[in-house]
Amino acid sequence: MWKLVFLGICAVLAVCVLALHSWVWAWAKSPNGGVPAYPATWPKPLYNFQANPPTSAGIALGKKLFYDGLLSADGYTSCASCHQQFAAFSTYDHPLSHGVNNQFSLRNAPGLFNLAWHTNYHLDGGITHLDAQPLAPITATNEMGETLENVIQKLQNHPVYPALFQKAFGTSKVSTRLFTKAISQFLVTLVSANSKYDRVMAGTDTFNLPQRLGYELFMAKGCAGCHTPPLFTNFAFENIGLPIDSTLNDYGRMRVTQNPQDSLRFKVPSLRNVQLTMPYTHDGRFSSIDQVLQHYNSGVVAHASTSPQLRKGISLTKFQMGQIKAFLYTLTDTAFVKNKVFADAVVEKPGMQHHP
Ligand code: HEC
Ligand code: HEC
Numbered sequence: 001m002w003k004l005v006f007l008g009i010c011a012v013l014a015v016c017v018l019a020l021h022s023w024v025w026a027w028a029k030s031p032n033g034g035v036p037a038y039p040a041t042w043p044k045p046l047y048n049f050q051a052n053p054p055t056s057a058g059i060a061l062g063k064k065l066f067y068d069g070l071l072s073a074d075g076y077t078s079c080a081s082c083h084q085q086f087a088a089f090s091t092y093d094h095p096l097s098h099g100v101n102n103q104f105s106l107r108n109a110p111g112l113f114n115l116a117w118h119t120n121y122h123l124d125g126g127i128t129h130l131d132a133q134p135l136a137p138i139t140a141t142n143e144m145g146e147t148l149e150n151v152i153q154k155l156q157n158h159p160v161y162p163a164l165f166q167k168a169f170g171t172s173k174v175s176t177r178l179f180t181k182a183i184s185q186f187l188v189t190l191v192s193a194n195s196k197y198d199r200v201m202a203g204t205d206t207f208n209l210p211q212r213l214g215y216e217l218f219m220a221k222g223c224a225g226c227h228t229p230p231l232f233t234n235f236a237f238e239n240i241g242l243p244i245d246s247t248l249n250d251y252g253r254m255r256v257t258q259n260p261q262d263s264l265r266f267k268v269p270s271l272r273n274v275q276l277t278m279p280y281t282h283d284g285r286f287s288s289i290d291q292v293l294q295h296y297n298s299g300v301v302a303h304a305s306t307s308p309q310l311r312k313g314i315s316l317t318k319f320q321m322g323q324i325k326a327f328l329y330t331l332t333d334t335a336f337v338k339n340k341v342f343a344d345a346v347v348e349k350p351g352m353q354h355h356p
């Protein structure tokens with residue numbers, strides 16, 4: 001009797017799970033509300049798509065703005081000059097990125113992908129809405145060095161932008177609100193979910209031995225507690241025990257909250273595409289993944305705010321480090337960084353040239 005009841009409950013549960021699964025897939029795949037497709041196993045994005053539903057005209061406008069040096073004082077420093085697609089939209093090989101007049105940004109430019117899932121933006125979480133984010137680099141004197149009024153003026157007087165705003169939003173009057181909405185529409189399409197890891201999880205590929213052992217270590221050593229799959233971050237602010245850089249004096253989250261508990265805490269970065277986003281950590285002090293792993297193994301300097309699970313470091317043999325690295329490389333999404341849909345229409349622009 002009880003066996004039958006139990007089996008009955010199991011059957012009902014199985015049907016529910018299946019129904020939910022196909023519903024989520026259907027929802028995620030439908031062009032409904034312009035929400036970009038993402039795997040059914042992911043949590044729902046947090047970005048408010050109802051308030052700014054992406055359309056093809058809006059996304060195209062946002063992309064044009066992202067690649068346009070017109071948004072900066074010198075006419076060359078576009079968003080894309082610091083956020084390079086081949087580096088998963090981070091600044092490749094520069095600890096700090098270059099702004100106008102050969103100035104440096106305070107921090108290492110993070111990769112841009114899966115932004116619709118973030119709870120807040122910047123490594124100290126100082127920005128709470130994606131639509132507000134572009135205002136920071138545009139007006140920062142060491143980044144794009146412009147004023148918003150000027151940018152809006154330049155766009156309004158431009159030969160093609162007013163028509164593109166008309167197409168995207170039904171008005172040719174350029175405003176900060178519509179300008180930032182267009183950029184967000186492009187940014188939220190940057191979904192990176194097609195790495196080997198994703199294929200393994202979907203059952204269409206398999207890890208080789210070092211990758212599998214690395215994955216097991218990643219789970220067993222507590223890395224996943226902060227770099228939580230499937231997005232490989234829990235979006236928390238943590239202090240991993242890096243000594244302060246006394247020239248930058250960047251105390252991270254404490255700059256926003258003024259709370260000493262938050263001293264040296266930075267947003268947990270996603271490890272997706274980590275192979276492509278070197279150098280690492282908020283100031284780019286580590287030029288390789290090996291150096292980061294070496295830090296966890298033996299470099300942690302515990303402060304009052306250092307995360308408890310890292311106070312004693314995470315011991316890793318050279319062999320284990322190699323395996324973890326092999327696993328981390330499976331998070332590289334080649335299709336994403338090569339996707340022409342996200343690339344500039346014009347291949348070579350002055351603003352895209354290499355910095356010294
Ligand atoms: C001079 C280089 C530079 C330029 C130009 C630049 N960025 Fe950034 N971007 C950065 C840096 C550095 C950070 C990290 C800032 C911080 O944490 O304080 C960042 C952070 C971001 C983030 C937050 C990512 C996260 O994980 O929290 C977004 C989104 C972003 N930039 C988009 C843009 C857009 C859109 C533009 C153009 C309007 C732009 N950036 C222009 C360097 C740049
Ligand atoms: C307590 C949370 C926490 C744990 C546990 C943790 N990390 Fe991190 N990790 C972070 C934070 C926060 C940063 C960024 C620090 C900064 O910017 O200064 C980071 C940075 C990194 C980076 C550099 C990424 C980049 O884009 O800059 C790598 C690689 C990394 N961690 C791998 C690991 C591995 C592997 C483990 C397990 C051995 C691990 N982490 C455990 C929180 C954590």
